[in-house]
Amino acid sequence: MSATGRPFDDIRALLAQMPGPDIRARHDARHRQEELTKPSGSLGRLEDIAEWMAAWQGRAPSVNRPTVAIFAGNHGVAARGVSAYPTAVTQAMVENFAAGGAAINQICATFDLGLKVFDLALDYPTADMSKEPALSEKDCAATMAFGMECLAGEPDLLCIGEMGIGNTAVAAAMFAALFGGEAADWVGPGTGHDAAGMERKRAIVQEAIDLHRPHFGNPLEILRRLGGRELAAMSGAILAARLQRVPVIVDGYVATASAAILQALDPTAIDHCLFGHVSAEPGHQAALARMGKVPLLALGMRLGEGTGAALAAAMVKAAVACHNGMATFAQAGVPDRQ
Numbered sequence: 001m002s003a004t005g006r007p008f009d010d011i012r013a014l015l016a017q018m019p020g021p022d023i024r025a026r027h028d029a030r031h032r033q034e035e036l037t038k039p040s041g042s043l044g045r046l047e048d049i050a051e052w053m054a055a056w057q058g059r060a061p062s063v064n065r066p067t068v069a070i071f072a073g074n075h076g077v078a079a080r081g082v083s084a085y086p087t088a089v090t091q092a093m094v095e096n097f098a099a100g101g102a103a104i105n106q107i108c109a110t111f112d113l114g115l116k117v118f119d120l121a122l123d124y125p126t127a128d129m130s131k132e133p134a135l136s137e138k139d140c141a142a143t144m145a146f147g148m149e150c151l152a153g154e155p156d157l158l159c160i161g162e163m164g165i166g167n168t169a170v171a172a173a174m175f176a177a178l179f180g181g182e183a184a185d186w187v188g189p190g191t192g193h194d195a196a197g198m199e200r201k202r203a204i205v206q207e208a209i210d211l212h213r214p215h216f217g218n219p220l221e222i223l224r225r226l227g228g229r230e231l232a233a234m235s236g237a238i239l240a241a242r243l244q245r246v247p248v249i250v251d252g253y254v255a256t257a258s259a260a261i262l263q264a265l266d267p268t269a270i271d272h273c274l275f276g277h278v279s280a281e282p283g284h285q286a287a288l289a290r291m292g293k294v295p296l297l298a299l300g301m302r303l304g305e306g307t308g309a310a311l312a313a314a315m316v317k318a319a320v321a322c323h324n325g326m327a328t329f330a331q332a333g334v335p336d337r338q
């Protein structure tokens with residue numbers, strides 16, 4: 001953290017240092033696609049993915065250390081009943097991740113993905129966003145810096161997921177702050193709510209929107225006032241990945257809110273991100289559309305914990321395997337088009 005200035009100044013300084021895509025590597029990948037033994041363009045989006053990987057890795061694409069990072073945090077606002085489940089589930093699920101009993105463990109095992117779980121002061125929920133800012137500027141910036149640590153194992157493809165009871169309410173408030181509209185436009189059932197639960201969730205998210213509205217012009221203020229620790233850590237992780245030229249796959253509704261903060265700070269800040277799936281949480285499609293992002297998968301999932309991103313990572317691995325392992329027309333002696 002800088003000795004002078006405000007904690008967020010360091011984040012802004014990093015945003016100013018973001019590398020762009022490697023045009024040469026992308027061009028080389030495009031060229032190779034044309035020589036592989038398939039009709040031109042026939043691998044559809046897999047071809048775009050191979051080029052996107054090359055552009056952000058700055059070389060011929062490869063996936064040797066794909067990693068799912070799950071960030072876990074607790075939210076003061078959860079005590080008001082915005083979730084169908086109790087706050088204790090966050091810690092219990094972190095233990096379940098460690099024991100191998102969660103959906104994400106099985107998906108990672110199926111596709112040979114590494115899994116890292118970062119729990120963020122679970123015994124100390126953030127302040128209730130409906131009453132006060134969830135985090136101080138200092139804590140928010142420090143938590144973003146902590147999120148950057150997930151690059152330590154040098155992943156070459158990073159999937160971003162989260163665990164935090166109540167965080168679909170938090171994400172809904174953040175989307176309203178970033179994209180406009182009211183709570184009703186962004187609040188969905190999350191883990192599942194009856195009509196009364198939905199009504200309560202909407203009312204509480206609306207309180208948070210009304211309280212913090214004067215600050216909606218500043219994306220980092222939105223993150224600290226309405227977000228929480230896992231949201232801040234995911235924003236930091238996505239930014240750090242960019243700085244280290246690591247392509248990112250963003251998970252569902254909640255992880256997308258962290259990416260949206262970075263895009264609001266700089267429209268190019270999430271060009272190295274692929275959106276793994278569209279969640280069944282109703283606001284996710286709307287948020288992705290606002291961000292100009294087309295998700296890879298649509299499986300009707302609404303779990304979080306990195307599951308949609310991890311499934312998409314399997315597609316990225318397949319795209320890169322085709323790109324690197326297929327024979328060219330010349331190698332295979334297959335006649336090219338006339």
Ligand SMILES: Cc1cc2ncn([C@H]3O[C@H](COP(=O)(O)O)[C@@H](O)[C@H]3O)c2cc1C
Pocket residue numbers: 082083084085089093162163164165166167168169189190191192303304305
């Ligand atoms: C057992 C269980 C496992 C989960 N894994 C992810 N989430 C997901 O649900 C939470 C958000 O939904 P809400 O805002 O309604 O609380 C997050 O923790 C998210 O990752 C889970 C939720 C539960 C209950």
Ligand SMILES: O=C(O)c1cccnc1
Pocket residue numbers: 168190191251252253254255279280281284301302303304305
């Ligand atoms: O899409 C998500 O990220 C999501 C949806 C419901 C519950 N938790 C997370």
